[in-house]
Amino acid sequence: MTTLLKHLWKKATLTTLTVLAFTLSGHAQDAKTEADLQAIMQQHDMIGLSVAVVKKGEIVYTKSFGLKDVESQKPLTNNDIFRIASISKSFTVTALMQLVEAGKLSLEDDVSKQVGFEVRNPRYPNKVITLRMMLSHTASINDSQGYFTLDSIDPAKNPNWAACYNNYEPGTSYEYCNLGFNMAGTILEKITGERFDQYVKRHVLDPLGIYGGYNVDSLDASRFVTLYEYNADSSSFTPSPSAYNPRRQEIRNYVMGKSTPIFSPTGGMKMSAPDLARYMTMHMNQGSYKGTRIISKKSARQMQAKIADNGYGLALKTERNLIPGISLVGHTGNAYGLYSAMFFNPKEQYGFVVITNGTSAPEVNEYNLALADVINSLYKNLIN
Structure with missing residues (x-):
């Protein structure tokens, strides 16, 4: 063998060994990640768990564990879809920001002019309640009614409409409010003349190549993940079939600009964890995903910018305690026993989507403790 051939053979062998070493390291890393997640699931009585991790615009890890449905013992897969609860709010705002960019709407608009009736805190009748206030939960509106x-x-x-308002002046304090986001969905319909669920699908989901939606009957029901409410008194789980109530009769009698809460702009999106990670990546990349722009950089920055004292912006919140010492932007969801979280670091370009269809872990400070453990594990094993 000539000296050149020996050199080339040695170089090729070293390259092969390097690739093999990286592959084995990756497998070991995945095995460690999965072992950690399985331990967290057992600790918090999690029925199923679906996760996705994004780095530099790409999904680098996605995995599902546990059960999609306890009764049938079907395993959970990455293809299955959940009702993702309040993360849905960010889809509503994303759609509205498109209208702001088109000059059809302003964040400083008086909400009264858009919804068709007066929206005023009776204690502050001269204070205009703006769309920005409503989308940041600072409008002094509550869900008591x-x-x-x-x-x-x-x-x-x-x-008793006055009970829908708190004692403080609009724009001065924060209270999480679902009613405001159902009102926001109504505003979208009144301006576009397009049904809320269909607008979001056509202008947000379809351009991103994402499967999901607010309308149950537009989706493959065989992919729905059963959600389970946990009862602490009996230490038991109960399925929540109403999470996927199709509400067909209400939709047949739908009135544009009025019936919008049927689709729950505040919490009704259904989607898989990997598809939610793709949507998250769009926000992490300031409104664009793989060459498709959904909203402008300015709109993306506005959504992520802090408005309320707790870090809430426009359906995206800056969270500084989820991973100690790390600032993340995103949102959580909690409904029918499901807990979801979508958080990303826009500067370092990584993010996490984690969803469980049932856990005994409680929610503290607007995020579930089990999901916090999962996110910290994913950060430790796959990012840090």
């Missing part, structure tokens, strides 16, 4: 119909806050429909 319910949020499944806008009649609860309409002075002409509810004699």
